[in-house]
Amino acid sequence: MIDSIENKLGLSYELQSDLGAVNTAREICQQPDVWRLTYQKILEEKVLISEFLKDAYAFDDLKIILTGAGTSAYIGDILSQSFQQIVGKNTWAFATTDLVTHPQQYFGAEDTLLLVSFARSGNSPESVAVVELAESLCRRVYHLVVTCNEGGELVRVAQEKKSYVVFLPEETNDKALAMTSSFTSMLLTGILVSRIDRLEDCKRQVDRLIKCADIFLLNEVEGLKTVSAMGFDRAVFLGSGPLRGAACESQLKLQELTGGQVICKFDSYLGVRHGPKVVIDNKTLVVFIFSNDRHARNYEVDLVKSVNASGSGLYLVGIGEDSSSDLDLDLYVSLSSDGEVVLEDDFLAIVSVLPAQVMGFYKAIELGLLPDSPSVDGVISRVVKGVNIYPFEI
Incomplete structure (x- = not known):
């Protein structure tokens, strides 16, 4: 397992240990x-x-x-x-x-x-x-x-x-x-x-899911490592349908792993147009998680074009199962190598959060934090503490 972790993330086990990153890398x-x-x-x-x-x-x-x-x-x-x-x-x-x-x-x-x-x-x-x-x-x-x-x-x-x-x-x-x-x-x-x-x-979906994750870890980590070294201080993740939840988890992951030094937001492609789009400035990383639903994809493509037309965002990253994109993006993270679109969107949501995990991992290191425990002041912990539960009177 140690060898495979070194190969996938490009850091020796000894270096991971020095950086307080062994558990996060393995997981x-x-x-x-x-x-x-x-x-x-x-x-x-x-x-x-x-x-x-x-x-x-x-x-x-x-x-x-x-x-x-x-x-x-x-x-x-x-x-x-x-x-x-x-x-x-x-x-x-x-x-x-x-x-x-x-x-x-x-x-x-x-x-x-x-x-x-x-x-x-x-x-x-x-x-x-x-x-x-x-x-x-x-x-x-x-x-x-x-x-x-x-x-x-x-x-x-x-x-x-x-x-x-x-x-x-x-x-x-x-x-x-x-x-x-x-x-x-x-x-x-x-x-x-x-x-x-x-x-x-479901076996076909699960097998495809595993294959997509293997391809991602083999081909896409280095590009996201480069993205993590950029000088963004906020990030916006977008997703439709089940992938809106994947965007929500992605923004929390990047925010947690950077100890709150990168402020993150999530929304749907249509929802972000109604006010939240204003947070996208020239220090914002914008991440588009693309649906496999053809109808939803129409709205997603329109939003990418809108962001490009406005000149907003420091860097635009797309994530999708298909192996190529003709959209004007700075980086397209492909989850497949065969060009096929197989995963149902709830299955796709599973693998779509991996890019945020990887970016959070490398961004934490770049900020001098320990990925395994990035909350320097202990504001957040593995299991929440200090919550009192009060009796509810019927």
Whole structure:
């Protein structure tokens, strides 16, 4: 594994160690391997997961909430619409940080609820509190927990309820501050769970996903390393549909890994036109994550042309599965080498966050930060601290 990490990121293990970057480097580079393990695990548990979901899906009025804190919450943002379309049940994505403060706005006394909780450590106080709130406020609750940590408090609490817990491979329990392989593996799990009845058909998508990540790590890292050395102090990430959630995760990753020295924003291609576009100046990195949906792509191409016409942005980067782009961009990050467009957009969202992970990794080093722990003053930590949970009075 050490050799492969050195080859993919171009830094010796000794140098990574000196730079405080060993964990982040490993966790970025291992993603194709842990996705393969994740698919295999869900395949092995297909019958058990299906039986659990069958009980919940039997209720016509079932309400599904996808939840998590911070990065884990973005999984629901990416998944909610496709989850609803595939499962055929009303599905929403709400962060635990919202559910805890205003539970009465999300949970009803007559609700039958499937609460799908995503958590790297399972020790965030909000994640645990939401399980108890749902139980106390809803008529009937099913808990599906997707976590990277078997020893988390969320697991202990959920196992006392009507629940099923998916433990992801141990390697996904990232040790670095910024979530990388944990995020993408939990997102993949959510996609596979939504398609649990046709899991074998997902194999082609998963294989393609892994191939795209391998191609990216082989061909595109050096270009992004060069981008990271540029003098930008803000970045804007854009995406449509499920890729808007990928843009959200990308902006957080770059901002986290640079300890807030690079201020980041995200939006949809149409949304950014309605005011937020004003933040793009000559020190702004602009990153376009391109959809494989032909209809959506029309709007994305128009926005690229608009940004170019205005002369905004220090540097324009595009990310797409296709192998070439005729758009006027400074750098196009191709996720394939065959020119084909295969991935559905929720699968594409998984691999589309890798460029931000790599840019954040190198930008942290360029700024003199330790990628494994870039928050010099401890403002952010691997597991949030200092959150008091207060009783909710019905």
